[in-house]
Amino acid sequence: MRDGVILGPFDDSVAPHPTQFDPKFRTTEVCYRCHQVPKGAFQFYDVGPCGTFPEYEGTYFTKERGMICQSCHMPEVERPMAEGGPIRKGRKHLWRGGHDPEQVKSALAVQLAADPPDLKPGTPATFTLTLINAGAGHKLPTGDPDRYFTVEFRVLDRHGRVVKEQTDSMGRWILWQPVIVDLYDNRLPPLASRDYRFSYRMPESDQGLKLQVRVRYHILTDKAYETLKTEYGLQGDHPYNFTIYERNLSLGGPLTADVIPLGTRHVGEGAAACEKKG
Incomplete structure (x- = not known):
């Protein structure tokens, strides 16, 4: 008005x-x-x-x-x-964006590859997770600099204990005081992709190990969330990170069909198309 x-x-x-x-x-x-x-x-x-x-x-x-x-x-x-x-x-006046997990999933395509694709006991293997900004016309993530992605690899034993893990982050980091300065920015531009690799030597025998691969989207950091609750009176529990992609692979048998041989390229999960302008 x-x-x-x-x-x-x-x-x-x-x-x-x-x-x-x-x-x-x-x-x-x-x-x-x-x-x-x-x-x-x-x-x-x-x-x-x-x-x-x-x-x-x-x-x-x-x-x-x-x-x-x-x-x-x-x-x-x-x-x-x-x-x-x-x-x-x-x-529709929904304005779905970075606060909506389904909207984030529609922008980010994910694919998982293994090298070699047929895992053999006692040999090293490399798993590559590729993130593709296939559905957003802006960087991922965008907007509030508190938003970021984590790419997580974890090898778990049969009791759920962590044997090996690796976590990478994708976002934008800013120094706010005493002046505002961009420190680092590794977000995905439109149509760009990035590979995250994790290496592990396969056990000599089946030990019930599994590889958990997960991509999580964070609306804000743990510290920022606690500040909202302790200093600004935020009430209740509010979800502020979401799992966008997760796969659990047995390291004692054949890989599942959604793991592709390294070097094979196709659009992975996510990246649902939006309609053209009216």
Whole structure:
């Protein structure tokens, strides 16, 4: 609303209140004001801490597929815009994004490969987990710099005890005081991929070992969550990390069908397509 007039994407609205067509609602411009934090004094970074808008890839998603931000975050729907009104094409006002595990899964494709694909007792094996930003027009993760992914490999014995483990993180790390500085950023740009490798020597005999491979998405860090509860009065328990992908592989037998030979490339799980702009 502006000056008592409700702005919107339609130029033929009939309503009991003043309305005005604003073409920005049909473009990404309507997203810009909130999803780009401008740089200020003593702030040394290329893109603001919540700089999703300037990250947007403008060739494949925009020009070839005709997609805008709303294509994924406000999917099209046909329904009355108001009670008793005509059915027309509009958009859902869900604004699903980094707080929604299913939305994150739809953007990130995951595939797991083994080398060699036929594991043999007493020989070394390398497992490669590939993350592909196949469904987002911006970096993954994006928005709040507290958001990050962890890629976790764990070898467990038959009692669930950890024999060997490895954890890698993917995100953006910022120094906030005394000045704001980008320290490190290894997020995935649109259409990019990254391999994470884990090596382990297979046991000489079947010992009931299994390999657990997991990708988790974190909305914020453990420390930030505790700060919200202890210093800002956050009540109750709120999930702030989600498992996006998990596989448990027996290291004493043949691999499951969803583990591919190293060097084979295909789009893995996730990366569901959003519709084109209306």
